[in-house]
Amino acid sequence: MTPAGSLLSAHGLRKAYGPTTALDGAEFSIHPGEVVAVMGPSGSGKSTLLHCLAGIVRPDAGEISYNGQELTGMTDTALSALRRSEFGFVFQFGQLVPELTCVENVALPLRLNGARRKDAERTALTWLERLEVDDVRGKRPGEVSGGQGQRVAVARALATSPRVVFADEPTGALDSLNGERVMELLTDAARSANAAVVLVTHETRVAAYSDREIVVRDGRSRDMERAV
Numbered sequence: 001m002t003p004a005g006s007l008l009s010a011h012g013l014r015k016a017y018g019p020t021t022a023l024d025g026a027e028f029s030i031h032p033g034e035v036v037a038v039m040g041p042s043g044s045g046k047s048t049l050l051h052c053l054a055g056i057v058r059p060d061a062g063e064i065s066y067n068g069q070e071l072t073g074m075t076d077t078a079l080s081a082l083r084r085s086e087f088g089f090v091f092q093f094g095q096l097v098p099e100l101t102c103v104e105n106v107a108l109p110l111r112l113n114g115a116r117r118k119d120a121e122r123t124a125l126t127w128l129e130r131l132e133v134d135d136v137r138g139k140r141p142g143e144v145s146g147g148q149g150q151r152v153a154v155a156r157a158l159a160t161s162p163r164v165v166f167a168d169e170p171t172g173a174l175d176s177l178n179g180e181r182v183m184e185l186l187t188d189a190a191r192s193a194n195a196a197v198v199l200v201t202h203e204t205r206v207a208a209y210s211d212r213e214i215v216v217r218d219g220r221s222r223d224m225e226r227a228v
């Protein structure tokens, strides 16, 4: 069953790694433009849930529905095409390509989707401006600070106008001031583009930027209706 109005939803997800149960009947749903924080202790299954929702890891059982399509029934080729065109990713350590400049890093997913270099770099530059890091456009990731690198990674995730941004501890490697600024820029940019954000985090301070929280414990998720 897909909850009404949801863009991405999952039901009864199970995933085991050998003897370890990572997901044990997890549920999830997110609406277009919504920011959902996935919280819970270390090892509870947060990253596994995110990887399943993003079509990176195949669950052992359960259903994942994206925009009316069933992810679990799709081929690897179809899944990777879907990821490239509809999803954006930000991870804990940015994971930029070290040999490319910052503007080339942001332009890369656009190039992979078939954009010409000049157009891709023009779009990339506008995203670097929005994330307030256009001054490092010509530098390589090794030559910028952690906070600047994460902003470049956020610019790269948003440059293709994804419908869903998956962020796994996107500020985990930053101090609190830089972390808050990155969160502010990420959620503002995503909301104005009507992109949904699945945000995995340990930190209550980071989760405060979300519309709703889901807590994962022992591979099972629970929706926390936040009183506002």
Ligand SMILES: Nc1ncnc2c1ncn2[C@@H]1O[C@H](COP(=O)(O)OP(=O)(O)OP(=O)(O)O)[C@@H](O)[C@H]1O
Residues within 6 Å of the ligand: 017, 020, 021, 022, 040, 041, 042, 043, 044, 045, 046, 047, 048, 049
């Ligand atoms: N590739 C893997 N191979 C074997 N076990 C794994 C793998 N990935 C995750 N696990 C196990 O599955 C469980 C859930 O892991 P997961 O990475 O989803 O937790 P998490 O909530 O993201 O933790 P953290 O907050 O530390 O990142 C853990 O017990 C972990 O050891």
Ligand SMILES: [Mg+2]
Residues within 6 Å of the ligand: 046, 047, 048, 168
């Ligand atoms: Mg994790």
